[in-house]
Amino acid sequence: MAYNLVVEDDSQKIKKSYDEAAKEIACLEERLAEINKERDLLLKDITHLRSELGSLQDEGNAVCHTSSPISSEPFRVEGSDKLLPIVPCKHLAxxxxxxxxxxxxxxxxxxxxxxxxxxxxxxxxxxxxxxxxxxxxxxxxxxxxxxxxxxxxxxxxxxxxxxxxxxxxxxxxxx
Structure with a gap:
């Protein structure tokens, strides 16, 4: 009889552990979704700022494109077919x-x-x-x-x- 209690306790522990893990997974997935939303907003901000840089460069202002932590590849301004290189400034205004x-x-x-x-x-x-x-x-x-x-x-x-x-x-x- 004591043996059956242990088995029941273990199954309850497993069930409880399973439920806790499922809740933790749900919390982490929710947090990840929030982080992805924030990432998307940051990427939109970056795209917008790069677009502004492109238009400032077109106006002839001294603009430096510094390397990005995301990529050192050239970037394309949204709504344009221009590919802007990321290069150090060759001159100062x-x-x-x-x-x-x-x-x-x-x-x-x-x-x-x-x-x-x-x-x-x-x-x-x-x-x-x-x-x-x-x-x-x-x-x-x-x-x-x-x-x-x-x-x-x-x-x-x-x-x-x-x-x-x-x-x-x-x-x-x-x-």
Whole structure:
């Protein structure tokens, strides 16, 4: 008789466990449906914003297409047969250069350049010199820049800022 009770208890446990699992599955499916709805809304937003980017590009404004976490493939603007590439900016609009100059105001008679030593691994910034490593003028490494009589700092120009804005990695070492 005790044996039958155990069997009944096990079947009830199994039944209860089955019901709990079914409820949990239903909850997870409901949650997944909500997530899918949100995903669809986000994809619509992305499509809309890409469409705006396409029309801004058509107007001649400086627009950068950055790589998307979803895909690095070119994308098609909805309602258009145009395929827009995702590429880094090749230029900066004059307005962006002016904004940079206003936000990061400093000396205009000189700017710093990143240097690194392959031998020691040290890195640092020092003023960019017009004659740096120029044979016959620059006496590096015998004479330090601070003691050089031929030292001539380069001016901070829009071209320098433009290069800083579009360069990447080690090429972005100025300013």
């Amino acid at each position: 004059p307005e962006r250069i002016e904004l940079f100059q206003n936000l990061f105001r400093g000396r205009e008679d000189v700017y710093a350049k990143l240097w690194s030593s392959k031998r020691s691994g040290k890195e640092g910034y020092s003023p960019d010199c017009k004659h740096e490593w120029t044979q016959g003028i620059c006496a590096k490494p015998k004479v330090k820049c601070a003691e050089c009589p031929n030292r001539e700092f380069l001016l901070l120009t829009e071209e320098t800022i433009k290069h800083h804005g579009v360069a990447s990695g080690k090429n972005r070492s100025m300013i």
